[in-house]
Amino acid sequence: MIPVLAVLAAWTNTANQVVLATPVELRGTRVVMNCRDGGNRTFPLTVFLPSEQRRIKAALGVPELPARLVELRTVFAAELKRAEERHAGGAISDEDFAAKCEKLHAAWQKALTEAKLSPAEIAYWKGRLK
Numbered sequence: 001m002i003p004v005l006a007v008l009a010a011w012t013n014t015a016n017q018v019v020l021a022t023p024v025e026l027r028g029t030r031v032v033m034n035c036r037d038g039g040n041r042t043f044p045l046t047v048f049l050p051s052e053q054r055r056i057k058a059a060l061g062v063p064e065l066p067a068r069l070v071e072l073r074t075v076f077a078a079e080l081k082r083a084e085e086r087h088a089g090g091a092i093s094d095e096d097f098a099a100k101c102e103k104l105h106a107a108w109q110k111a112l113t114e115a116k117l118s119p120a121e122i123a124y125w126k127g128r129l130k
Contacts, residue, residue, distance in 0.1 A: 008036055011056065013047045023059045031056055063121045072111055076104050077129045104129065 011019045011033075021033035024040060032042050045053050057064065065073065080101065087097035108129055112122045 009059070011052050012049050013043075013052075014049060015047075019043075019048075023056045026057065026060050026062055031060075063117075063124055065125060066115055066117075069111060069115055069125075073108070073125075073129065076108050080104050080129050 008020045008022055011021060013019060019033065019035070021035045021041070023031055024034050025032040026045070027042070029045050030042050031045050031048075032040050034040050045056065048056060054064065083092065083097055083100045083104075086092045087094070092100070109122075109126060112125055117125070
């Protein structure tokens with residue numbers, strides 16, 4: 001059987017260099033690309049132009065978060081991180097930490113629902129506060 005190779009695409013980074021690769025996976029703020037030599041390489045998503053970042057996410061089937069929710073997500077993520085740090089430092093109890101996490105996740109779920117996202121988009125973004 002002859003292996004079928006993925007079609008390489010051109011992606012422009014912020015230094016205006018072209019990367020020939022196929023996006024494989026998004027890991028947080030990093031993207032794994034299968035390059036023309038057949039090897040996988042991981043790049044920070046921010047090395048690509050904003051328009052290319054959107055293309056990469058679209059190629060991987062990642063729904064775009066509406067602009068009005070981007071800032072809210074940043075605020076909720078920062079609050080969650082602060083709570084984690086305070087919990088790790090012993091400044092808040094396990095119960096208070098769990099309550100804070102539950103409150104933040106419920107508020108995020110409510111914001112996603114009120115934004116009238118599709119069920120698939122809600123499912124994708126629901127657990128992604130970090």
